[in-house]
Amino acid sequence: MRTYQFESSAEAGFWGRCRQGLLLAVLLLVFLTGMRVWLVLGYAPADTAALKQDWLHALLMGLRFDAKWVASTLLPAWLLLALAQALPGGLRRLLDQLLVRVYAPLAVAALTLVSIVNHFYFGFYLSPINPIVFGLFEDDTGAILSTVWRDYPVVSGTLAWLAATALILWLAGRSRGRSAIAGWGKPAQALMVVLTVLGFTLLARGSFGTFPLRETDVAVSTNSFINSTVPNGPQALYTAWGIRKEMDLGRDPYAGLKRFGFKTPLEAAHALGWQGDDEAALARSVSTFAKPSLSAPRPHVVFALMESFGRELLNTQDPVANDVLGRLAPHFDQDYYFSRAISIEHGTFPSLEGLLYGTPISPLTQSGYGYKPFPFSAVKPFKDAGYKVVFITSGSASWRGLDRSLKVQGFDEVDGMQRILQRFPNATTGTWGVDDDYMFRFASERLAEADRKGEKLMLFTLSVTNHPPYRLPADYRKRPLDVNRLPAHRTADTRLAQSIMETYQYANDSLGGFMDRVKGSALASHTIVTATGDHNSRSIFEYPDSSILPLKYGVPIYLYLPPAMRPHGKVDTRAWASHRDIFPTLYAQALGMAPSWWAGRNLLAPASRPTAVSFIQDEGGQGIVISDDGAAQNLTRPAYLRWNGDQLQPAGANVPEALRAETRRAQAWLALSDWRVRRAALAEKR
Known part of the structure; x- marks a missing residue:
């Protein structure tokens, strides 16, 4: 009596085994x-x-992800x-039996198990498996398993x-007999092996484009x-595992304080002039906002x-x-341009989180800590x-999980390239999304719509065109x-420099058109x-040392105020x-x-003695201050620099007391x- 296992190597032959592998791939695709x-x-x-139409796109993109995982799983065995x-x-026979009796069953069992778990996980969280799943090993594991046993059909x-698992393996093993390819000549067989490996490799990559199939490709619709x-x-x-590896805060909310030389948060607060001695009161002070003034003008705000x-x-x-500014140039002349500013971080997502949540720890909202709202979300005063x-x-609205995390942290709507393409079907696109001019046109219409509805709008936009691979819209x-x-x-x-300058100009020109x-x-x-950069222009300049530190991390801050609101x-x-x-x-x-007294x-x-301060990791530690x-x-172990004309040089022992302060x-x-951040995040995990 034949079991679910494949027939022996002697019965199948190499090409017969390949045929069984192809059938196994098809069966796994059907299952997924x-x-x-x-x-x-x-x-x-x-x-x-x-x-x-959205469901059709989701099915086709999902099939690509399924093919990627099936190919990635079977390619090593192939x-x-x-x-x-x-x-x-x-x-040869030993290796064949190991692949058939060990690798294939384990691979199929793993794919089917994770798929079934994902189904029931979705039913609880209304989300595919995410970093919260690792809470099984961090929280009360026994209580969690008890809940799973009680609420889910475990048996x-x-x-x-x-x-x-058994059915898939049994059906794949039913493919028996000698393959027609076995009768081909050796060169033809070798070519077939190469083409088959290339085919599986391409499926595992998932894309012919610059980037392989990746997380951002899940955004096929405006419907989350x-x-x-x-x-x-x-x-x-x-x-979820990739995010998990990037973010683990441990269990000590004071860990960051100690790195900067403070034993307690009160000690750090006193260094900033706070007079209290109650840690709970300090926590409220740094985690909450003052109430908006009833007499404030409440204009639309665009960031x-x-x-x-x-x-x-x-x-x-x-x-x-x-x-390099295009249509933005006259606005820089007419409005406020703060010309000695630095970014909060040196990457798009860290800067985005640094701006919106004031966090020196990133990625925060992608991790298991970001599934509850933070009281210090920067948009909260506007919501209030x-x-x-x-x-x-x-x-893509799903890049780094923005379509989920931003709504958790107070955003009412999260719109990306899919929504913009609905409004502008002929919009030009690149590797990372639609070209920026269409985003700004969409933003203009959203503001006009808010006026018609009598809404007050706080609008935060994120551009992408000025990003490698650099390209311009044909028109x-x-x-x-x-x-x-x-x-x-x-x-x-x-x-390279020319291409960066071109996309830099295009993005600025698009913002200028919006203005x-x-x-x-x-x-x-x-x-x-207001407008600023997420970080400095990369690749176009080389900064071998810290002599021009303000330019290495420099970004402009532009601000337009209605005439009646100008100081x-x-x-x-x-x-x-x-x-x-x-x-x-x-x-x-x-x-x-x-x-706030501290921010x-x-x-x-x-301002008296203004400073530029940043979370940026530099010279082996976190934090920069310039004045x-x-x-x-x-700033964990400060390396001091002094001005020598318009450049900086190591201060040595001659550090000004004002700079130390x-x-x-x-x-x-x-x-x-x-x-x-640690206090709020770890409290949510307990």
Whole structure:
């Protein structure tokens, strides 16, 4: 009597075994697709039934993910089977039996088990497997297992898993007999082996494009439920594990404080001038916001975070010979441009989280800590003041889980390239999403719609076009650019420099078009717009040392205020600043809220000895502070720098006392920021 196992090597032969492997791949594809259909039938909301085209896209993209995992699972066995043909008969048969009796059953069992677990996990969390799953090993494991046993069909599910595994293996083993390929000549057989391996490799990669199939590809629809059905169980677990490896806060909320030289949060607070002695009161003070003023003007507020909008490239602006700003140039002249600012972090996602949550720990919202709202989300004061809070990106809304995490943290809507393409079906696209001009056109329409509805809108946008691989829309008319206008420390790759300058110009020109529309409409009287870069322009400049640290991490901060809201006194746009100062400025101007005692400052108000402070990892440790007195890197073990003209050099033993004091305050700010996040995150995990 034949079992579920494959027939012996002698019966099958190499090509017969290959045929069994192909049949196994097809059966696994059918199983994984069937699991997706089961999930949709079990959990799909009724209002998604009409989205037939989106469901078709989800099914096709899901099939690509299924093929990726089937190919990735079987490719190692396929290669070993092919290589085994060069081994002596005994070793070849041993390897064959190991693949058939050990590897194949374990591989099939693993894929089917994770897929079934993903189905029931979805039923509880309305999400594919995510980092919360690892709480099984961190929380009360016994209590969790007891709940699973009580609330889920563990016995019948286990039986279904074993039955599915056995059935797939048995059906694959039913393919018997000699393959026709066995009669081909050796060169033809060798070519077939190579083509088969290449085919499996391509399926495992999942894409012909620049990037392999990846997490952002799950965004096939503007409906988050449809997108959540695209990844299969193995893909969801793989993504969750990657996030898990990136983020583990341990169990000590004081860990960050200690790194910056403070024993307690009170000690750090006292370094910033706080007078209290109650840690609970301090926690409330740094984790909550003042109430918006009832008499505040409450204009629309737009925050544009621009990909790679670095300050040094902007410094080369020449409207005739090197127009890197395009339509944005006159707005920089007319409005406020803070020309000595640095970014909060040196990457898009860390900067995004640093701005929105004031966190020196990233990725935070992707991890298991980000599934509950934080009281210090930067958009909370706008929500409390009755604003509708909307996020728009020209990239995928599911990038880094934004479509989920932003809604948890207070955003009402999260729109990405799929929503923009619905509005502009002919929009040009690149590797990372639609081109930025269409995002800004979409944002303009969203503001006009808010006016019609009587809404107050807080709009946060994230651009993507100025990102490698660099390309321009075919219909964009370039303005003059001259690589020779760049400073000597630019990259030696002139072609790369030219392409970066072109996309930099395009992105800025798109933002300039948005400002043209705002100022040319009724929005001009009741809309605040600020723009900055997520980080400096990378690849185009080389920074071998810290002598030009402010340019290495420099980004512009642009601010437009309606004429009636502009301050009467002179604004010092040359004062040192950083990303941490932007939201306090917006709170002050839009909501009438005074800046917190411990965080950033209002850029429009006079400041005594302003500093630019950042979370950036530099010189082996976290944190940077820059001021007129000099700079310090690696604030866990500060390395001090002094000005020598317009460049910095090591201070040695001759460190100004003012710089030491500024560094101590910056350390205290980083320490409290770390403690605030750890305290909230670890409390949620308990």
